Amino acid sequence: MIKKRDQSRPGPRERSRYAPMLAMLAERVPTGPDWLFEVKWDGYRSIVTLTGGEVALTSRQGNDLTGRFPVVAREVEQALKTTDCVLDGEVCALDERGRSSFSAMQQDAPGTRYVLYAFDLLEVEGSPTVDLPLHERRRRLEELLDRRNETVRFSEAFEDGEALLEAAAEQGLEGVIAKRVDSRYLPGRRARDWLKVKTHDEQEFLIAGYTRGQGSRSASFGSLVLAVRDEPGGLRYVGNCGTGFGAQEIERLLGLLRPLERATSPFSPVPKMPKVRKADVVWVEPELVCQVEFAEWTHDGRLRAPSYRGLRDDKRPDEVVRERATPPPEPLPPELRHGGRVLKLSNLGKAFWPEEGITKGDLLAYYRAVAPVLVPHLRQRPFTMKRYPDGWAGPHFFQKDAPKHMPDWIKRQAYISTSRASREKRVIDYPLVNDELALLWMVNAGCIDLNVWYSRIDKPERPDWVLFDLDPSPDVGFAETIEVALLVKTALDAVGLASFPKTSGSEGIHILVPLARRHTYDETRSFSEIVAGAIARTHPGLATTEWSKAKRRGVLIDANQNGEGKTIASVYSVRPKAGAPVSTPLRWEEVRAGLDPGAFTMQAVLERVEREGDLYAGVLTTRQSLGPALRALG
């Protein structure tokens, strides 16, 4: 049932002690004297560690890049006026004209020239510099670098962000990074002190036709006619795209487009295309979906500077619409009303994540926006409050018994708890978060994540799911967690059980196996124990069920969490951790190397929900039995 651990899996590798600081995506460049601006270099982010003159390059995922870029590694030794330091930078390939080019990088042709753009200094001769302000770190970095070295370059900073963005767009660069001049370096964090502003946008489009080519392309086509669906099943023309494909890709596209040809335009009315004669357009059924990069939408809904990136076969043609950046959720008024109920909100401006610039108001706004998909996962489940009145880094406390001052429009359910210590029985009134207003009351009370039982009040002894709780030990990271998640999926597939993965926050994964509420907690617990034990035995060093932290190596498959009264941080919960990561539902196809759980910020998750709906809806509707699986496992 369970495959042997892949022999080719690399062993534990050298990791840099520093993870790179990450930038938040922003819509526009900030202004003012607090910011400096750099080109967003498009290559491999690398932490460069120089120890006694010995160089190591480490990727964002913690992989060793030294062997991949030997020339850069050698030149680093030459270019630095010290033998011990840690830098942050980007290794980029140069094209024929000596400019940074990502496509040159991907082709990695022999003789491709690589350079390092260094932009930060994290440590010099054993003393960390991460707590110095950025302008000071950059000053010291510049001093350390030999200006004459052509391979190790100092990433220039500029004062005018708008002008730099414009220049970057002209040169076909990806964008601009804005950094606060007085900010500290926050390793591994995605903070508002660094903003990434892109020159180009990108989305899927329908191919609705093509135009006859000119010159060398007269035998094939000149451009693709692009379209999107708009409101009630209509089709809207957005522009033509005549670049981004080579001769081979044109051939492939023609092969796919010819069978879709039609005599008449799929648009009504027929759009006017600049510089194209009507007779030169071949219309096709709008069924093929392609990815296109472009500078911006014009005011009349056309693409400026579109460039073809490839076909998309993972997107249904009727889902292709114009994507608008989801605006950040509405700021909240201090008082919300819903059918006669009034909720007063307090301290909206309080910094809940000071480093990231996230306030309690931001958190409430996120939960209000995500409530339609979130609340169904909380409904009728006893709720344990875990309260952080002063933000994620402050002190916190648990509260199960609903406080007296909780409004009466939040439902409660009483359970008797038997404290074994005192052998005393007492009644606990668990709150039930059954609607948006109740949810916001909890968040206003300082709840950051939302912890609920696995069972609902009408059948409290029959859980709705089995949980596989994957927790990596310090010696492994998210990459290993992903490997173990896939092993769990393989095992569940083999016994015919559907399962739903989500990130748990920073490094862990939760896998839920939805049930028809016929099993007891005892049964779900022993089922998860059997599966976890089998995986741990066949993959020593990678997966484990070892309880003691000290002895644990690899990823813990924590079967212990399947028990009455245990709680789980729900899907869409923001976790009380650095970077405010969200527990995000995943498609199994996404559970692959390179997945970055830190990228699931509140804003990113709102956009994702907008695009994908609730990827965890299946947990609410799938009703499975463990019977066949338990028999198969003997």
Next chain:
DNA sequence: GCATTCC
């Protein structure tokens, strides 16, 4: 975060 209790 807030009601309650202590000084």
Next chain:
DNA sequence: GGAATGCAACGCTTA
């Protein structure tokens, strides 16, 4: 009036 305080708890494992 202002500061201090409480606000959960269990099963499982190993020492």
Next chain:
DNA sequence: TAAGCG
């Protein structure tokens, strides 16, 4: 039986 663990 106590302490560590989540």
